[in-house]
Amino acid sequence: MTMAKRDTYTPESLLAVAVQVFNERGYDGTSMEHLSKAAGISKSSIYHHVKGKEELLRLAIARALDGLFGILQEPGAAEGRAVDRLEHVTRRTAEVLMAELPYVTLLLRVRGNTDTERWAMERRREFDQEVAELLKQASADGDLRADVDVRLATRLLFGMINSIVEWYRPHNGVASEGEQVADAVVRMAFAGLRT
Amino acid sequence: MTMAKRDTYTPESLLAVAVQVFNERGYDGTSMEHLSKAAGISKSSIYHHVKGKEELLRLAIARALDGLFGILQEPGAAEGRAVDRLEHVTRRTAEVLMAELPYVTLLLRVRGNTDTERWAMERRREFDQEVAELLKQASADGDLRADVDVRLATRLLFGMINSIVEWYRPHNGVASEGEQVADAVVRMAFAGLRT
Incomplete structure (x- = not known):
């Protein structure tokens, strides 16, 4: 099990992580799972910030x-x-x-x-x-x-x-x-x- | 079942099909199955022409x-x-x-x-x-x-x-x-x- 870190993200810093993953894997190839792993926080923590990966794409x-x-x-x-x-x-x-x-x-x-x-x-x-x-x-x-x-x-x-x-x-x-x-x-x- | 067409490919015409599939799906995302479907011939017919997809890439x-x-x-x-x-x-x-x-x-x-x-x-x-x-x-x-x-x-x-x-x-x-x-x-x- 990976240790999830405390969610200290701001919308902006979470966005920076998401954009990096999108650019590496392609937007289609990126799941909420990938974003959760890259950010080191749970999926539900991400959902606390945004509705889903499409909102992150829109913001970026x-x-x-x-x-x-x-x-x-x-x-x-x-x-x-x-x-x-x-x-x-x-x-x-x-x-x-x-x-x-x-x-x-x-x-x-x-x-x-x-x-x-x-x-x-x-x-x-x-x-x-x-x-x-x-x-x-x-x-x-x-x-x-x-x-x-x-x-x-x-x-x-x-x-x-x-x-x-x-x-x-x-x-x-x-x-x-x-x-x-x-x-x-x-x-x-x-x-x-x-x- | 798809009707396989007779293999009337030359190395060049098979290459043209393969390159189109590589460009559409990306080389990594292309399997011999995809090439077989796009060419309309069986995988073994493709193997009759080339050793595999990497040889097609090399030729292209x-x-x-x-x-x-x-x-x-x-x-x-x-x-x-x-x-x-x-x-x-x-x-x-x-x-x-x-x-x-x-x-x-x-x-x-x-x-x-x-x-x-x-x-x-x-x-x-x-x-x-x-x-x-x-x-x-x-x-x-x-x-x-x-x-x-x-x-x-x-x-x-x-x-x-x-x-x-x-x-x-x-x-x-x-x-x-x-x-x-x-x-x-x-x-x-x-x-x-x-x-």
């Missing part, structure tokens, strides 16, 4: 989405030329992804088997759509290369940003590492590699 | 790797300035990914639980390394922006190219669609989006 996804949609409310995303707003959103999306790494990783991996997952995918599409609109506007302003297809460019831009979750692991939380990555994303996407 | 991964490493032998990858060779390899990697979509998708998703998967990951790292060397050389030639970190740029470049497997679906095999995507990758990576 909400945290990722709040971070991403929050970007669109920032002055840098709302004022100025579209191309500069697009660059701001690109940089900040990379930053939020790294700051909220496990939460955004989960958001990017959901597959749509439950209502919560379908909601997550829908909201993610809405975010992509907002960025696509910025690209379209920047293109209409003549600030993007004329040979850029907006739909393709949006996909490749997010492909580049989202790929960061595959390899980025923060070391001792040094902010400068994340800044370097965000700089590199913005440089490659907007100025290109060639001199 | 070999096909993806042959495509990718073949690029490095092309004149465009072997002759000329490093930056032009890098651009050629970038374009061709995107093209091979789209031409061999299910095989490269499988390669990108293996996780390293078997010898074959570990070999796949090792070879994939070797390919990335070859491209990183080209980046380093192009940078030394002064043909890449001085503020580009080679390791980061390699990761973001592959992040952008590899993300194509997430959304690219060839319609009626029109080659021009793939060309548009490859063009967009090369433009964004080397020239950037901004005018």
